Amino acid sequence: MRFAPSPTGYLHIGSARTALYNWLMAKKEKGLFLLRIEDTDRSRYVPEAMTDIMENLRWLGLDWDEGPEAGGPAGPYYQSERVEIYRRHAEDLVVQGKAYYCFCSPERLEELRRSGYGYDGHCRELSAERCREYFEEGKEAVIRFKMPREGKITVRDYLRGEILFDLQTLDDFVLLKSDGFPTYHLAVVVDDHLMAITHVLRGDEWIASTPRHILLYKAFGWEPPVFIHLPVLLAPDGKGKLSKRHGSTSLREYREQGYLPEAVNNFLLLLGWHPPDDREVVTMEEAAAVFSPERINTAPVAFSLEKLNWLNGVYIRRLAPEDLAARVLPFLQKDGLLPDPCPPERFAYLVRIIPLVQERLRLLSEIGEQTAYFFQEEIPAPSPELLVGKKSSASETRDLLAAALKVLEGVADFSAANVEETLRGLAAELGKKPGLLFMPLRVAITGRTATPGLFETMEAIGKPRVLRRIRAALSGLA
């Protein structure tokens, strides 16, 4: 199995799915997974793309057995370093009469394209003599594949069965460009063969080019691999291909938004594939044990984030507090709530806070807004509107807070259980519903109406800060 991205941009979420499926299949079948870089288009080459692709594949845990930085017997794994190999193969085909030099000008080709048909075979029967003359004149040439002119070719797709193509609809495509670099078609066939790829699992935008590839395998006298074409990813509205217009398409953006690689993998896995049972939460280990290409769907898939958000929550809840703390730390540092580097005692406090917010967190990036009041010495004074509930009045709220302040001052053991007991006792004593007392306290202490359990929160914040915040709220009401 292999994943063969082109370094023309950041790792796309759809490419990541392709990589994942390839990786899973390699694991399942105890085969090898290799990474090959298809950098044969110098004009579209983006230098940062390479590091982004490798970094994010690793982030997902999709390690490659062979490829850049890993090496391997079939290297090099950058196509730009293999141009000699492609040139040799292309020239072999010319010698065998299965391909030919073409000297047509870009202008002529442009006109041809406008006519709606492919290349017309203008240079197909050029004599060797003529070619030499052209070369001596310094003309640039490409090598084109000599397509059989009639008949049909059947492409066997693992999921779709046989697909018939009329050879008349296929033109003499370019194998080797005038700059000496191969086209995708040549490079992919040569490399997949030389690298002993048995299953080509790629996006279904390649179906239309597969007949060319099969013909190339035949021309070289090679056995074609099994072709498995994945359905395309559609925009969330199901209309049109997934593109930047519809939100994030690069994996790095998801990472930056606070998605867990576990969740992204699980989500991508379910986008076109499903396990034999009804499970939705499937870890990589589980998937690697049961992945089978028969269960891949053929219909286009809308890329909707709802399930990813849910899965992210699921995986966040599964994390050990220390683990989640470590993952959330960079986000808190970015928000300026914890220093970088983070001293051990501050980190320990974070770990202590984690259980309070763990089941409320959907994205790691939400950590700051959900926990700021734990880390801050003082919080911005909550507005009276927030402090005074809809069912209460300013004077009642003031009385309640004052009463709470008084009893809390006397609490020596500021544990959640003890605080709860004290405050419930107070509410009963005042003949008030507990919620009526708890809400203004919550707002006074945290500045918000939605928080983790009040008493756990108070314990974590500690008596001095709690009392100070209640006093501050009280003075704000005066």
Add this chain to the structure above:
RNA sequence: GGCCCCAUCGUCUAGAGGUUCAGGACACCACCCUCUCAAGGUGGAGACACGGGUUCGAUUCCCGUUGGGGCUACCA
């Protein structure tokens, strides 16, 4: 335009001719739990694109229509 692929709840999907008044998950709604918010529990609403065949019987097979998508480069 030509060639090709695809078509079950809003979304991801189960289903491989009858045992399905079509099952699960996300999202949505209601209720329960409850100090708020979550999480969790229970329940609810929600789909076989359409038209022809084939068949005793079609969501399942065939054809067409419609819709969506891809390819049609010296890009991958």
